Amino acid sequence: MAQQVPAQQEPQTQQKPGQFPEKDGSRRRTLRYGVSFVILSALLAVLFVWNVNSGSVDLTVREIFEILTGRGGDETSVNIIWQIRLPRILAAVILGGALSVSGFLLQTFFHNPIAGPFVLGISSGAKLVVALSMIFLLGRGITASSTVMVLAAFFGSMISMGFVLAVSRKVRQMSMLVICGVMISYICSAVTDFVVTFADDSNIVNLHNWSLGSFSGTTWNNVAVMAAIVFLAVLLTFLLSKPIGAYQLGEDYARNLGVNVRVFRVCLILLSSILSACVTAFAGPVSFVGIAVPHLVKNIWKTSKPILVVPACFLGGAVFCLFCDLIARTVFAPTELSISSVTAIFGAPVVIFIMIRRRKAA
Amino acid sequence: MAKKFFFYTEEMTVGYDGRPLIRDIRIELERGEILTLIGPNGAGKSTILKSITRQLKLLGGCVYLDGQQMQQMTGREIARRLAVVLTERIRPELMTCEDVVATGRYPYTGNLGLLGAEDRAKVRAALQTVHAAGLSQRDFNAVSDGQRQRILLARAICQEPELIVLDEPTSFLDVRHKLEFLEILKHMVRERHVAVIMSLHELDLAQKISDQLLCVKGEYIERHGTPEEIFTSDYICGLYDMEAGSYNAAFGCVELPPTKGAPEVFVIAGGGSGIPVYRRLQREGIPFATGVLQENDIDCLAACDLAAEVVKERAFEPVGEEAYALALSKMRQCRRVLCPLQTFGAMNRRNEELRQEARKAGILVSDSEL
Numbered sequence: 001m002a003q004q005v006p007a008q009q010e011p012q013t014q015q016k017p018g019q020f021p022e023k024d025g026s027r028r029r030t031l032r033y034g035v036s037f038v039i040l041s042a043l044l045a046v047l048f049v050w051n052v053n054s055g056s057v058d059l060t061v062r063e064i065f066e067i068l069t070g071r072g073g074d075e076t077s078v079n080i081i082w083q084i085r086l087p088r089i090l091a092a093v094i095l096g097g098a099l100s101v102s103g104f105l106l107q108t109f110f111h112n113p114i115a116g117p118f119v120l121g122i123s124s125g126a127k128l129v130v131a132l133s134m135i136f137l138l139g140r141g142i143t144a145s146s147t148v149m150v151l152a153a154f155f156g157s158m159i160s161m162g163f164v165l166a167v168s169r170k171v172r173q174m175s176m177l178v179i180c181g182v183m184i185s186y187i188c189s190a191v192t193d194f195v196v197t198f199a200d201d202s203n204i205v206n207l208h209n210w211s212l213g214s215f216s217g218t219t220w221n222n223v224a225v226m227a228a229i230v231f232l233a234v235l236l237t238f239l240l241s242k243p244i245g246a247y248q249l250g251e252d253y254a255r256n257l258g259v260n261v262r263v264f265r266v267c268l269i270l271l272s273s274i275l276s277a278c279v280t281a282f283a284g285p286v287s288f289v290g291i292a293v294p295h296l297v298k299n300i301w302k303t304s305k306p307i308l309v310v311p312a313c314f315l316g317g318a319v320f321c322l323f324c325d326l327i328a329r330t331v332f333a334p335t336e337l338s339i340s341s342v343t344a345i346f347g348a349p350v351v352i353f354i355m356i357r358r359r360k361a362a
Numbered sequence: 363m364a365k366k367f368f369f370y371t372e373e374m375t376v377g378y379d380g381r382p383l384i385r386d387i388r389i390e391l392e393r394g395e396i397l398t399l400i401g402p403n404g405a406g407k408s409t410i411l412k413s414i415t416r417q418l419k420l421l422g423g424c425v426y427l428d429g430q431q432m433q434q435m436t437g438r439e440i441a442r443r444l445a446v447v448l449t450e451r452i453r454p455e456l457m458t459c460e461d462v463v464a465t466g467r468y469p470y471t472g473n474l475g476l477l478g479a480e481d482r483a484k485v486r487a488a489l490q491t492v493h494a495a496g497l498s499q500r501d502f503n504a505v506s507d508g509q510r511q512r513i514l515l516a517r518a519i520c521q522e523p524e525l526i527v528l529d530e531p532t533s534f535l536d537v538r539h540k541l542e543f544l545e546i547l548k549h550m551v552r553e554r555h556v557a558v559i560m561s562l563h564e565l566d567l568a569q570k571i572s573d574q575l576l577c578v579k580g581e582y583i584e585r586h587g588t589p590e591e592i593f594t595s596d597y598i599c600g601l602y603d604m605e606a607g608s609y610n611a612a613f614g615c616v617e618l619p620p621t622k623g624a625p626e627v628f629v630i631a632g633g634g635s636g637i638p639v640y641r642r643l644q645r646e647g648i649p650f651a652t653g654v655l656q657e658n659d660i661d662c663l664a665a666c667d668l669a670a671e672v673v674k675e676r677a678f679e680p681v682g683e684e685a686y687a688l689a690l691s692k693m694r695q696c697r698r699v700l701c702p703l704q705t706f707g708a709m710n711r712r713n714e715e716l717r718q719e720a721r722k723a724g725i726l727v728s729d730s731e732l
Contacts, residue, residue, distance in 0.1 A: 020486065020495045113455070242475030246468050248454050252417055256446045257468040257521075258437035304456045307474060 091218040096321025097314035102275035103290025116290030117276035121184030125160025126153035126280035146225040153277035213284040213340035244306040288347025375422035376413040399561040401578035407561040441469035445518035460498040466521035488520035508539030528560035625651035628696040636661035653689040681712040
C-alpha cells in the first residue's frame, strides 16, 4: 500500500485538526496484517503436527514424517495416521474455517456481533433434519452418503433460518432474536434426542456421538465432499468482500452505493447456511466458534475489512477447532469429549465479553 | 415543458406499503441550488427523501436526474451521481474515519473494492474539504457528533455526486457545528456546482441557506417557493399549527406566547430600547402594554409578538395626538411605568411627554424597582 506522507516542517505532538497526521499508520497496519497471518499460519502448522502426534499410539516425529511421505512405518501406524488422524485433522481445519466464516456472514447480515449459526438455532435445525433422514434411510437399509447428509443439513438450516428471519421482521431487538434462536435450538435438540433415543438400530449408536458434536469418524470421502463445498462457498464469500464492506455501514448506505441489497441478502443467507450445514452434516453442532473466532480475528487484525477478515476468519477457525479437538481427544484420553463442550469453554466467555462491552458502549 | 431542469419530478407520489402519504410532488432543481424540505414532524420529509434516493418505491409519477428517468438507471449509475447523508446512526466496527470516507469510492472501484492511488487521493481531498484531515486515523465511533456528520459529508463528497440528499444533517449538532456543516455544504454547492436536497428542522438556517423551500404538510405539498415567499409569520405559524407562541418573520425566530390579561406595566420604548424589557416582563409572566411605537420601529416588530397591547403610530410619522391620547389612557390604567427609552427627537417628542406624565403621577419606576 503506497502512501504519500504529507510534508510537514517539524514534528508535532499536538495534532492540528486540519492536517493529516504525520504518521498515518498505514505501514504499521500492513505489518500487523502480515504478522498476524504468519503467526496464525505457524500456529496451524504446529497444531497440525501436534494433532498428528497425539493419541493412544505414540509415534516419534521422525516416524510421522516418514509415514506422511510414504517411506516407512508399520502397517498399523500408517493406518492410524492416514485413515484416522489425518482425515480428522483436515475435517477440523475445513469445518472450523467454515463455521467462523458462516458466523461472520450472519453477523454482517444481522449487524450484530453475537449472531452465529449455533445461537440462532441454525445448527440445531440442520441437526434435526440430518438425524431424521439418517434414521429414515437406515431403517430401509441404506447408508446415507455425504451428499445426502449435506443436503439434509442444508434443508434443516434453511428451515431454522426461515424462522429466525420471520422473527427478525417482528422484533428489532437483537437480544430477543438470540433468545428466539436459542429456543428454536432447544426444541430441535429435544426432538433430535427423542428420535435418537427411541431408534434402536445399532448403527444409530453413532448418531448419539454425532448429535453431541465430534470430528471423529471422518472418512476421506467426507473430506473430499466438505473440502469442495467449503472451498467454493468461502471463495464466493471472498468475492463478496466489496458489497459486505458497503453493507457494514447499513442497508441504506449500501443501497445508495449501488449494492442490490435484496440479492445480496439472499447470497449472505445461502452462503452462511451452506457453510454451517456442511459443518453440521459432518461434525454435528459445534458451538460458539462462529461468534468467538470472527470477534477475536477482528481484534487481532484490528480491522473489519472483509477482504482481510474472510480469509483470516477461515484461518482462525481452523486453528481454534484444531486446538479444541486436540483437547477433546487428549485431556481425558481415552475418553473423548464432545467438540462442542470444548469450544463452548473457550468460546462462551468471548460472547459474554462482547455483550458486556456493547452494554458499556451503548 | 419548455425548460428541462437538472433534477425534476413529475407527479411523484410517495408513501409506505402502497399507502400514499403525499401526492403529486413537483420538484425542479438546477445544479448549484439547495432545496430544503421543512414541515412538522411526521409530515413525510424523510419519506420524500427516501423515495428520491430509491430506498422507497415510488407509488406514482417519475423522477428525472439529468434528463434520465431514475427508475431506469442501474444502481451503479445512480451511485455515481447521487450521494446521501442519512439520519440513522451508524456504528461501524473497527473503522477509521478514513475507512468510512473511502466507502464513498465504492462505485468506482473494481470487483474486490481495492482502492487505487487516485481513489486514495480523492479520499484525502474529501477529508480536507470538510476540515477533518486530522481525524483520518481516528476510530469513527470515537469522534463527536459534529465530526461524525462532517465525515459522512466527506464520504458523500468523495462519491463525486451531482446531487446530494441529506436527511436532517444538523439535528443533534450544537450551534457551532450546525453553522460549520452548512457552511461547508454551501461552499461545496458553489464550488462544484452540486445540487442539494435536504430536510432541516432549523427554520432560521433553512431560510438562510436555501434557494428553494418545499413545505410538507398533509396530503400535498403545501407550498413551494423561495425563502422570501415562505418565511412570513402567518404562513410559518400555519404550517406548524403553532398554538403557543409565534414566528417572527422580521427576526426569523420563534417567540413564546405573550402573557395575556390586563396590562400591569406600561413600557415607553422605541429604537430597540424596549426589547430587553419586553423579554424580561414576558419571562416573569407580567402582562404589559407598550407605546408609542412607529410601525417600522424594531421594538414594534418585537412587541407585536410579546406585548398584551401595543399603541402604534404609522411608519415614518411623528407620534400624533390620537396615539398619544390612547397611550396616555392605557398608561393610567397601569400600576407601573417603565421608560427604557432615553433618546427623544422630532419623531417621538410625545413619548417624552408621556414620561413626564408618568413621573407626575408617581408611577414611573426604574428598572431595578420592578
